[in-house]
Amino acid sequence: MRRRYTAGRLLERDLAPDPFDEFRAWLHDAVTMGITEPNAMVLGTTGPDGQPSSRSVLLKGIDDGAFVFFTNTGSRKAKEIAGNPRVSLCFPWIAMERQVLVCGSASTVSRAATLAYWRSRPRESQIGAWASRQSSVIATREELEAAAAEIAERYPDEVPLPDFWSGYRVVPETVEFWQGGIARLHDRLRYRRDGEKWVVERLAP
Template sequence: MRRRYTSGRLLERDLAPDPFDEFRAWLHDAVTMGMAEPNAMVLGTTGADGRPSSRTVLLKGIDDGAFVFFTNTASRKATEIAANPWVSLCFPWIAMERQVLVCGAASTVSREATLAYWLTRPRESQIGAWASHQSTVIGTREVLEASAAAVGERFPGEVPLPDFWSGYRVVPDTVEFWQGGVARLHDRLRYRRASGGEDSASGGQEDAWVVERLAP
């Protein structure tokens, strides 16, 4: 089935000076539109063996110039990040004929920040984090359910933060905004971090960005 892209245009004059401000505006549009899981993003990693892998995770915040998500530190994604911190994040907002692609380096957030988010999670999600030895092979669904039941019995009250669970922050080098266009003449505008910024490693307020148009 052929698709015609007619939702709009993306011009340089319409962009915010900072890619995070532009991203927040696009995320607001996705939320306002009622899109399911507007904060879902495809996280791409590459392990020490050079083989890429990807999976969908949820963006949980934008903090100090970084995109933040949380996961089990023994998972495949976390193991690959430990071996190679360079990752990509793709927000496929297909219903709006939009996509955002983030490329940068991932690192763990502080234990304090991880705990602050952990305490906002529903109890069942906390139990699930303890019950699942993420990315390991298990025999049946019943094994997982039994593990969750055991965790619930172990922690009848407050569920503590596991040592194997953490937040990750992705500080981007580039953030690309894609808007579908008529006749496949899509608009691709990429923010690229200018070299030499004093605070570029932390994604601080002193960052300077160059905007480039890419051929579709």
């Protein structure tokens, strides 16, 4: 299937000086357009054997120059981050003919920040986090459902923060904004950290 990219252009003069300001503007556009899960991002990590892996997670905030998400610290992604903190994030807003690619390093957020977010989660999400030994092999769906029922019974009121659950902050070294263009002459503008400032570079499509 051939597609003509006609949604717009991305020029240097239109960019905000800071990539986070530009990202917030693009995210706002995605929300306004009604994109499903506009804060969904593909997180790329690398295992100790050099095998890359990727999965979709949800961006939960931008804090002090970092993109923030939360997960089980026993999961594959968390273990791979512990071994190699260099990661990538990709926001594929295909319906807008846009993409944002972030490359940087991940580290855990404070326990206080994790607790604050945990308390904002729906009860069923908290129960699910306790019940799932994320990335481990389980025999049946019923095993998972039984674990969730047991957790719900154990904690009839407040569900405490597990010690195996945390937030992660990705501090970018580069942030690339991609806008589809006619005849595949796409616009790719990349912010690259240079000391305390950001340098904007245009990349060939």
